[in-house]
Amino acid sequence: MTKPPLPTRLSGPAESPGFLLWKISNAWQRRQRAALQPYELTHSQFVLLATATWFATSETLTQARLAQLCGVDPMTTSQVLRALEAAQLIQRVDHPEDPRAKAISVTKAGRDLARKAVVAVEEADAAFFAPLGSDTKRLVAMFQALIEGNERTEADSK
Amino acid sequence: MTKPPLPTRLSGPAESPGFLLWKISNAWQRRQRAALQPYELTHSQFVLLATATWFATSETLTQARLAQLCGVDPMTTSQVLRALEAAQLIQRVDHPEDPRAKAISVTKAGRDLARKAVVAVEEADAAFFAPLGSDTKRLVAMFQALIEGNERTEADSK
DNA sequence: CGCTTATAATAAGCGCGCATACTATCTGAG
DNA sequence: CTCAGATAGTATGCGCGCTTATTATAAGCG
Numbered sequence: 001m002t003k004p005p006l007p008t009r010l011s012g013p014a015e016s017p018g019f020l021l022w023k024i025s026n027a028w029q030r031r032q033r034a035a036l037q038p039y040e041l042t043h044s045q046f047v048l049l050a051t052a053t054w055f056a057t058s059e060t061l062t063q064a065r066l067a068q069l070c071g072v073d074p075m076t077t078s079q080v081l082r083a084l085e086a087a088q089l090i091q092r093v094d095h096p097e098d099p100r101a102k103a104i105s106v107t108k109a110g111r112d113l114a115r116k117a118v119v120a121v122e123e124a125d126a127a128f129f130a131p132l133g134s135d136t137k138r139l140v141a142m143f144q145a146l147i148e149g150n151e152r153t154e155a156d157s158k
Numbered sequence: 159m160t161k162p163p164l165p166t167r168l169s170g171p172a173e174s175p176g177f178l179l180w181k182i183s184n185a186w187q188r189r190q191r192a193a194l195q196p197y198e199l200t201h202s203q204f205v206l207l208a209t210a211t212w213f214a215t216s217e218t219l220t221q222a223r224l225a226q227l228c229g230v231d232p233m234t235t236s237q238v239l240r241a242l243e244a245a246q247l248i249q250r251v252d253h254p255e256d257p258r259a260k261a262i263s264v265t266k267a268g269r270d271l272a273r274k275a276v277v278a279v280e281e282a283d284a285a286f287f288a289p290l291g292s293d294t295k296r297l298v299a300m301f302q303a304l305i306e307g308n309e310r311t312e313a314d315s316k
Numbered sequence: 317c318g319c320t321t322a323t324a325a326t327a328a329g330c331g332c333g334c335a336t337a338c339t340a341t342c343t344g345a346g
Numbered sequence: 347c348t349c350a351g352a353t354a355g356t357a358t359g360c361g362c363g364c365t366t367a368t369t370a371t372a373a374g375c376g
Contacts, residue, residue: 013229015298016188016280016283017283017287017294017297017298017301018186018279018282018283018286018287019205020187020298020301020302021182021183021186021301022183022187022201023229023305024179024183024304024305025179025180025182025183026333026334027228027304027305027308027309027312028176028179028180029180029333029334030312030334031308031312032176033334042361042362043362044181044361044362044363045361046374047177062324062325063324063325064323064324064325067244071181071184072362072363073363073364074324074325074326075325075326075327075363075364075365076362076363076364077325078324078325078326079326079361079362080361080362083361095324098323098324098371098372099324099370099371099372100323100324100325100370100371100372101323101325101368102324102325104215104279108283121176122174124176125174125175127311128176128308129175129176129304130305130307131303131304131306131307131308132300132303132304135300136175137174137215138296138300139297139300140173140175142290142293142296142297142300143175143178143179143182144178145290146182146185146286146287146289146290147178147181147182147185148284148289149288149289150185150189150289151185151372153285153323154185156191156329184363184364187363187364188363188364191364200331200332201332202331202332202333204330220354220355221354221355222353222354222355227338230332230333231333231334232354232355232356233334233335233355233356233357234331234332234333234334235355236354236355237320237331237332237356238331238332241331253354256341256342256343256353256354257340257342257354258340258341258353258354258355259341259353259354259355260354260355261322306370
């Protein structure tokens with residue numbers, strides 16, 4: 001070793017938490033894709049459909065509210081919800097009180113599909129994190145700390 | 159509570175490791191995007207450029223080899239490398255021994271940019287995981303276990 | 317009341333991460 | 347040597363995640 005080609009990065013990317021996070025997230029999404037394929041849903045479609053199913057009973061959902069609940073950006077939410085509407089899993093009608101907004105409701109087909117898909121998703125999720133065993137709880141705690149700690153930073157930079 | 163709208167999913171998605179993983183990965187990519195913006199690089203471009211810089215001194219890189227080293231799929235690798243070539247950060251010449259393959263080399267501009275960008279990336283990375291403090295090591299270990307444990311499963315399903 | 321500011325949704329467009337399919341070439345078994 | 351199967355790279359196309367910009371409307375302030 002005369003002169004390493006890059007500063008730091010001591011022994012390749014294998015130990016960088018960010019690099020690993022990226023790889024794991026990709027692997028997880030492949031898993032989810034496979035698990036959701038029988039239902040012809042993508043992961044984002046599932047998240048929005050499931051969350052809408054969950055909250056539609058307790059409040060009148062708008063796209064913006066749903067985006068906030070799921071942590072999906074409003075642009076993507078708009079696009080994905082239109083796909084869900086085209087598949088007749090949800091309905092988007094003009095909001096009774098705010099003509100700018102759309103009121104989101106879930107059709108019976110949507111509810112039924114969500115109920116079936118959520119089982120497959122949670123199964124795939126459990127299988128993916130199974131290698132951690134009981135440490136999974138610890139991972140969840142770390143994840144929550146990361147979200148907490150970075151939410152603030154992101155809000156600052158706006 | 160008369161009848162929950164969905165089976166399981168006991169108290170919303172906030173505790174699902176997969177859901178958290180997805181949110182965190184998105185947040186991390188936003189951070190990386192911001193950190194790399196001054197260099198006009200995307201995350202994938204950086205990873206491929208940095209890895210090429212790292213390994214080009216020790217072996218004759220092909221796209222397939224680079225894809226394998228980075229864990230990026232070959233199709234994306236092809237596309238991203240062409241972007242890097244257009245930016246004159248790498249070169250793709252016909253491989254001397256295998257006419258199917260391209261030999262990848264990094265230009266001086268590419269090396270210089272990689273050297274600068276890697277600092278910004280590692281800084282952003284450190285800031286992102288800072289909330290975990292010394293537990294970061296534990297997270298890395300969990301990540302490695304997850305990759306290990308799921309690599310096998312994915313290979314099986316092919 | 318009028319006016320500024322914030323908000324709901326969308327159009328257009330970019331790059332990644334795939335899946336699928338195709339061409340050209342290498343490699344190994346017989 | 348031949349030929350089947352693996353491999354390197356790419357075209358095409360889809361959906362997400364995001365940026366920027368636009369339209370329409372709501373909400374707050376003087």
